[in-house]
Amino acid sequence: xxxxxxxxxxxxxxxxxxxxxxxxxxxxxxxxxxxxxxxxxxxxxxxxxxxxxxxxxxxxxxxxxxxxxxxxxxxxxxxxxxxxxxxxxxxxxxxxxxxxxxxxxxxxxxxxxxxxxxxxxxxxxxxxxxxxxxxxxxxxxxxxxxxxxxxxxxxxxxxxxxxxxxxxxxxxxxxxxxxxxxxxxxxxxxxxxxxxxxxxxxxxxxxxxxxxxxxxxxxxxxxxxxxxxxxxxxxxxxxxxxxxxxxxxxxxxxxxxxxxxxxxxxxxxxxxxxxxxxxxxxxxxxxxxxxxxxxxxxxxxxxxxxxxxxxxxxxxxxxxxxxxxxxxxxx
Numbered sequence: 491x492x493x494x495x496x497x498x499x500x501x502x503x504x505x506x507x508x509x510x511x512x513x514x515x516x517x518x519x520x521x522x523x524x525x526x527x528x529x530x531x532x533x534x535x536x537x538x539x540x541x542x543x544x545x546x547x548x549x550x551x552x553x554x555x556x557x558x559x560x561x562x563x564x565x566x567x568x569x570x571x572x573x574x575x576x577x578x579x580x581x582x583x584x585x586x587x588x589x590x591x592x593x594x595x596x597x598x599x600x601x602x603x604x605x606x607x608x609x610x611x612x613x614x615x616x617x618x619x620x621x622x623x624x625x626x627x628x629x630x631x632x633x634x635x636x637x638x639x640x641x642x643x644x645x646x647x648x649x650x651x652x653x654x655x656x657x658x659x660x661x662x663x664x665x666x667x668x669x670x671x672x673x674x675x676x677x678x679x680x681x682x683x684x685x686x687x688x689x690x691x692x693x694x695x696x697x698x699x700x701x702x703x704x705x706x707x708x709x710x711x712x713x714x715x716x717x718x719x720x721x722x723x724x725x726x727x728x729x730x731x732x733x734x735x736x737x738x739x740x741x742x743x744x745x746x747x748x749x750x751x752x753x754x755x756x757x758x759x760x761x762x763x764x765x766x767x768x769x770x771x772x773x774x775x776x777x778x779x780x781x782x783x784x785x786x787x788x789x790x791x792x793x794x795x796x797x798x799x800x801x802x803x804x805x806x807x808x809x810x811x812x813x814x815x816x817x818x819x820x821x
Contacts, residue, residue: 502557689775
């Protein structure tokens, strides 16, 4: 059993988190993570309306009696979603853990905290983590350059970002981006984190609501199978490398404005990738961790494997280094 400040604070068995993922963070996956002893998050904006979110939370409650949370990502938009209504749906549902991400979450953090809800804020830079800590969040999820989705614009990999944040952030911190096995969990703990957040690795599980063709694509792809799009728009996104991402990059290199690539990157097309199973139909998120994904287990099998592997590394391999050195010194 690996106990950390994170597991103690959030009442979970293992320091493993399934963060919010658009189109994927639904009740069956989230409940499976909870039942396996981790912390899963329903993605609020995957649900078309706040009422739909309330129903999805209730559905999850019928599948698990363990803690789970809801992700609310705040993005700049010409016509933003009704964030206050989604927030109220979360509060009214009795959920006690929220993952926030994105743009200026202060009003959301304040409202959640007023109702006794613990908040984990996901960010990509030490300065943003410190800002969120000042806002009063309970924990940080720090997202390195290896991650799927938005890695920020600093390009700092986890090997540097995690300890740099751990040197300054006082509240518990989860390491995110590039994690998928027991080695990653041990590394994150060694670097100063209290656990790991996994997205892409949880996509390649039986319970994820993603077409088998796409899961198989993750298994077949190595660590080079991602593209960084929107770099020219200063809104970088790491996505699975495919025909569409390559076309987007070609247009970006030619100086295209967002309006000229909007039809290629539409969310509806990405959603269809997951439902219909054509990996080249649209843009979909995947991280470099694809290079370490070799099977499609159940969530329970995956979590048990990661924990067992991590415990084995700590008790045997790492302990052997120290014990061996001590034995040699005594000779």
